[in-house]
Amino acid sequence: MTGIESATGGFGSGGNALGRDNYLNHERGIKSWLLTRDHKRIGVMYLVVILSSFFLGGIFAELIRTKLLTPGNSALMKADTYNQMFTLHGAIMIFLFVIPGIPASLGNFVLPLMLGAKDVAFPRLNLASFYLWVGGATLALVSMVTGAVDTGWTFYTPYSTTTNTNVILMVAGVFVLGFSSIFTGLNFVVTIHKLRPAGMTWFRMPLFLWGIYGTAIIQIMATPVLGITLLLLIAERALGIGIFDPALGGDPVLFQHFFWFYSHPAVYIMILPAMGVISELVSVFSRKHIFGYTFIAMSSIAIAVLSFLVWGHHMFVAGQSTLSSMIFSFLTFMVAIPSAVKVFNWLATMYKGSIWLATPMLYVLSFLFLFGIGGLTGLFLGALAVDVHLHDTYFVVAHFHYVMFGGTVIAFLGGLHYWWPKMFGRMYSEFWGRIGALLVFVGFNTTFFTQFVMGSHGAPRRSYHYQPQFEAYHRLSTIGAYILGVGFVVIAVYLIHSLLRGRPAPANPWGGATLEWQASSPPPHDNFASTPAVGDPYDVEAWTWDGAVGGFVRRTPAEQPAGS
């Protein structure tokens, strides 16, 4: 690989392809999008629907927080509406946004590019997965209109089998979404196994792909268990008899076991791809090779395996035996080890790097801070005695928002800003990008740190009324939610603005060494004119800024100083 031409994918002038043939203008018309088998277009379509779901779930969150400004009855919504509101907030955010978020949108776009491949292994199945998502989401939305569910997103029996809201339709929607998830995971596993280019061994694969791989394994093995659980729930509601009914010799706690056997691994479906994103970004924006590659890769697999063994920690107060609670508690603590391995390796990557505080890196720093708090408070909840006090309080709410929002959503935003120029060929405003990241960070901590304090004082979650002693905390938390809302409006505005008016992006605006940066921005329909040369995915120091090109270029070996 020599010179600028080949380093920028052969497109010259920085590798921007907006005026030329690229995947966005290769075919025109709505049909060419709806029937596409191009992983990049499918990724973009996922991005649109997933962000729409995030918007909807966010509206519900703002309404809930607004009600909670006052402890008593509220003119904004009645108690029953409030129950439906937090259920929908949870169900939409979990099943429509966080679970598919990073793998289906960013993963779909980036995975084949990172492999130097033309597409995923099964392009048609990929499109089918997208429509399964749309079908499942439609069922869920119809259930909202015809009798929004008020069970909480966990659908616990016996309430879910007796409430008169439209549980069957909502659960059927989640069931269909599960198929989408399984097929996406299957597609990604096969793609990673079969489409790696010559020279890319398992341990020369970008770490994002290790994260996606671990996620996909959980999707394939755990989602079917949710599927059967939901089918049994539907059968119980439809037939009026079922295995979760104690009157007939069944057991409602069985539902909890089955539900969490999926839904705890699902937490790692949400966080593993996020960790993969962070592994990419931290190296690129520290301008330094990733530290401890093998440990980061293997810890993804360790987390995926452990994720199947800790579901019982959701049920410490559900009457399981003390012995099983102790075992689940111990295994829960074990998860902290691979998680901490990752965090320390990221910190070691930053150590003595030349840290570049661009927008994506601000999200990396946010992630490290917030995921640190989220992870460590998980240990509080994993300790049996402490959990009895904290169970069903705002402490739990704060904990999982620190992991799911502070972890996954922040990493999603980081990844979105990192790959945005590749996806759309345009740069966003760096100034507003930093303002947005700051607002999200401040807003998030104001909202949820407050809830840790409130929860440790015993404030119960999910209740419409609350004790006046918690009013100050609730008010502060709501103010935080508004700041967060403003932050997202800012982000939406400058990202949409960039689509129309943004500066054309070079092929490699950040100096990444993974293969997607060798395609033009945006990439052509078939990704690469010729398979790019596979090298060390973290050899970021070999890429330097070239003002003439307006992007990063790879130094030819002759230019590199001796010994580098």
Place this chain on the structure above:
Amino acid sequence: MTAGDGRNGGRDEPAPIETGRLGMRLLVAALSMLFAASLVAYGLIRSRAAVWPPAGMPHLPATLWVSTVLILASSVTMQAAVRAVRAGRERALRAGMLLTTLLGVLFLVSQTLNWFALVAAHLTAKANLYGFTFYILTGLHAAHVVGGLIPLAVVTARAFRGRYSAEFHPGVEYCAIYWHFLDVVWVVMFAVLMLSS
């Protein structure tokens, strides 16, 4: 080396056989978890009951053995079809595929007769958990057999139109993976149902 040469040709071309087989195996792994979880649920419900079947309820019909023999036979004919197409013997492929499809249909007929017999003996899905679990388990399996018969019929029709050769026969290979899986699931499910009652 051009993009995708051999690794993936075009978005509309069928995936290479090894890629497709890996995909099918992962699908089977996912469905195995579905059946494993349903059998675990059955086992837990069974272990909580003192008498199984409950007093006054019929035992499972002996004709379930007929279903078992039918699906085992269909696995044998399926494997014969795979061997035939790998050796390029087209007539044997057609016979194998046709027999497999017929045996699959007969299995469903046999299962339906079993259900009718139980309903006639007043064991419905709404009667008690004994009935509920039986219908859910066998119904879940039957749904997957229906799902398998569709591609089986398509592949059989293609075999009769001479679309497969020793070099190119992905449909036959994929059907075989799925069909043997259905066979194994039935045998395990049948054993669990019989041994627990």
